[in-house]
Amino acid sequence: MSAATILSKPMRWAAGGWAFFIAENFILSENRTYLIENFGDDAYHYAYGTLSTAAMSSVFYGYFRKVKDAPPLLFKGPVPLGAKVASFMCLSLGLGMASQIPPKIQIPVEFVTSNSADENNTIATSAAAEAVVGPAPPTEGGGGWKVRCPFDFTDNKDTNSSVHGLERISRHPGLWSFGLLGLGSAFLVPSLPQRVWLAMPTMVALIGGAHTDSRFRRGMGGELSEEYDKVTSNVPLLAMLSGAQGKVIDVLNDFSSEIKPLNAAVAVGTAGLWVMSKGRVRR
Structure with a gap:
């Protein structure tokens, strides 16, 4: 790859906007304490927001006006x-x-039997579904297909880890x-x-x-x-x-x-x- 390609205008726009965004975030956050102590919290966040907005504006301007479909092609x-x-x-x-x-996504129907050890868990985790589709109809012999919510809202993190x-x-x-x-x-x-x-x-x-x-x-x-x-x-x-x-x-x-x-x-x-x-x- 030639130096002319690396330093071409599309390449500069491709990397420049993102580099500006990385640099301003790095500098401002690294000097956060000093800037707040000397200029105040409001001024710090105003400067941060202004520079970040300017950086992202240059990122998207560069893409749509200088970078998209620009040569060379690989x-x-x-x-x-x-x-x-x-x-x-x-x-x-x-x-x-x-x-x-x-x-968590789950299959919205499940076949259970009267002897299923986790039947109570199935009923508990389908509480959200009952509010939407109503309770599952009774089945003969205590077993059959049960309707449950397609999203498991009870999927909790293992706090022991x-x-x-x-x-x-x-x-x-x-x-x-x-x-x-x-x-x-x-x-x-x-x-x-x-x-x-x-x-x-x-x-x-x-x-x-x-x-x-x-x-x-x-x-x-x-x-x-x-x-x-x-x-x-x-x-x-x-x-x-x-x-x-x-x-x-x-x-x-x-x-x-x-x-x-x-x-x-x-x-x-x-x-x-x-x-x-x-x-x-x-x-």
Whole structure:
């Protein structure tokens, strides 16, 4: 890749707006205490909001006016298989993390018998459904199909575990979900400047998450205990796969019981459909 390509106007706009956003957040949050003490809390937040708005305005202006579909193109015709695979992996992880935020999805009907040990639990967890569809009709012999809510609002976190669910993947799942969605989309576009623009939220997650951790370790705006720091990571999956949370196979087994599996399955399916639908360049 030539220096002229790297320094071209579309490339500068692709990275520049995001770099401005990262820089102003880093500088203002790092000097938060000093700025508030010398200029006041209102002035600090006014400056923060103004600069963040200006940065994001430049990000979107650059995309729609300078970056979208700008040359050079990395490929012509169908998206390479390797790019599709990389896109699917990033989108699956990003959407998978985002899918854990809504209530747990469950199949809205269940077959139970009179001897079912969890019949009382089924009735209890379908209380929300009764408000919408009414109670399930009686069945002969005390068994049959029961209607329940398609969302399990009683899916509670195991408070006995210091690290649970998405925390095992990253300390900043929201940032990384956003970043991975951008990175996954970047693999599907042929325009190099557009790919850079779409991949930059990953840098926001990497740098922003690391800086937040650094501030919290110093007690600036939050806390990050040494114990929690050791068993979690900013970079997704690093703590899980490095053994920081215990034996990897045991951690994966615990993780599988902590997540919302149907939510994750919907997310992975959506990622697959997106890759297939966007996998070719329009002619």
